[in-house]
Amino acid sequence: MEKVSSTLEEINQNAAGIDLGSGEHWVCVPTDRADKNVRRFGCFTPDLIAMADWLIEYRINTVAMEATGVYWIPVFQILEAKGFEVKLVNAHHVKTVPGRKTDVLDCQWLQKLHTYGLLSGSFRPEDQVCVLRSYIRQRDTLIKSASAHIQRMQKALIQMNLHLHKVISDVTGLTGMKIIKAIVAGEQDPQVLASLKDPHIKSSTADIAASLTGDYRREHLFVLQQELTLYEVYQQQITAVDAEIEKCLASFEPQTLDEPPTTPRKRRKKPTANHPNFDLHKYLYRMAGVDFTLIDGLDALTVQTILSEVGLDPKRFPTVKHFTSWLGLCPGQKVTGGKLKSSQTRNVVNRAANAFRMAAFSLTHSRSALGAFYRRLRSRLGAPKAITATAHKLARLFYHIWITAGQYSDPGMDYYEQKYQELMLKNLKQKAQALGLQLIPISHPTECVS
Incomplete structure (x- = not known):
């Protein structure tokens, strides 16, 4: 039997941790690099440049910091421009051990967690x-x-x-x-x-x-x-x-110079409220190479918001599950004692997720397959859960045509209702068979003509 090591492996040996603040930043490097491995820097730009030079002096190539308000932005940008790998981590995920809390302890705790590879950086699109x-x-x-x-x-x-x-x-x-x-x-x-x-x-x-x-x-x-x-x-x-x-x-470098494809779906003759005066649809199609507005509920403004939050590279999300999990739209999984305690979605503040939810709500009166899907869920689960479930479906469709550079074609409300009835009939037949019964369709009696 193979013996399991009782010590953690140092994944990032050249790692540093930074505790950010409004007036000062505390930086910690490995203890074998300097006699005083913790140092305080100011928040002015010359101080940040001095911080980067100090990290370079001690052969640091990766840095972890907490997302604190907007104070992290100048630090992140300067360190990234200097060639560091910067991980911006959620402060909720790196709570320090119980006990006395100081800025020095916080930066040391971040440095230790990052050294052992226990921190995951927040998503940030290209510059x-x-x-x-x-x-x-x-x-x-x-x-x-x-x-x-x-x-x-x-x-x-x-x-x-x-x-x-x-x-x-x-x-x-x-x-x-x-x-x-x-x-x-x-x-x-x-x-x-x-x-x-x-x-x-x-x-x-x-x-x-x-x-x-x-x-x-x-x-x-x-x-x-x-x-x-x-x-x-x-x-x-x-x-x-x-x-x-x-x-x-x-x-942006255009992915295609073609015009957006025309669809038989009726387009709005009047622009929606707050729509810009230029042809936003054409810019988005050439920039992404995919026409996301073919999906019912997604207009040009919604697609612009989503792309500005998720970026243009779908490979940043390995699978559709990673994508919907980052959005906070997929069902949660809280299991304890072998029992599922809750499947509620995570509480995530995400502008792209809000855009998908608004798109889902706009399908209330849509005569499309997605509109029928939303109305069926709303009648059974209520509007809040139906909006989240429909937003999840929209996000999956978005990812699919994003990763495949394909197109979306609406099968129509009638097609969706027919498939749903076939599914219900299949389930009823299975239940009847399990009870030793058989479903017999009601034949309509013929009318007698005198």
Whole structure:
């Protein structure tokens, strides 16, 4: 019988650990490299460069650090540029041993765990994708900030008893903005305001005029004017970010120069809300070489968010199980005593996973196989679990066409329902056979014709 070693093998002998902070960083190298193997560095850029030089002096080639707020970003970028292998680890996974907690002990604990190969680094896409991700996250932040001013404009309108939101679907659309700008400019005649409506608005001019008959108080008009100004400022900044995003997308090496394939599926004639002014779909197709929008529920904005978070290299995720596990969409497996205690998904903060969930929710009224799948699960499990399960299915489809550079073809809602009925019938036959029974289909009686 082979004897098992009782000691751990040192996997990374040239490893260092860094405990990050807002004002100082503590670095630990192996004890055989220096008399004082722990050293403190400041947070300024010259201090970080000195830290990198000190690590090079002691022949360090791999570094582990905890993900602490945003303080890790400059350290990570400088060390990576110097040629170090940097592992960014989840602080929850490297809790120190019980006892006294200090920065010195933390960096020593990280160095020890990393030496024995007990740390796994967090996923981080290639640097060019990180640049795109920064722009897209800033765009999302601006959109959320702009939405707060939309709510305040609606509040000011309601305080004047102007129920514009009840007669048009979007107060920030063409008609809504024309009316709000006219009100801010001093127009208070309901008939004049109602005449600004677009011909495609379903509400009648009389209904819109009735909704705009209210109490135009000075203080509420002042608030409306300020919120409108702030909303327009954010729209200008979003336009500026879109220009940077377009430049960044154009800088990627194209995987194909072909146009995106046309599909028989009906495309939206009107762009979705917050859609950029350039052809985002074409940029994404050429950048990835795959048209992910063929999957029902995934539009160009959703695909842009997902790709900016997962990168362009599917080989970073060895299998589809690794991909869905990283997203936190696959069922959990908590087994103790041979019994499954919980299969609840892990609580993961992931923008790509949220994008898949939003795509799943958009399938509520979709007449597709995925839409039928979501509605069946929702009727049986409820909306939250159905959204997660459908997002998991979308993620698997996404990975499949990503890794194979293939296409997705929707089999249709009728095909899905037929396959589901065949599966139910097969299960019923198996149950009946186990009970010694036999299923006999009901024959429809023929009608007697006199």
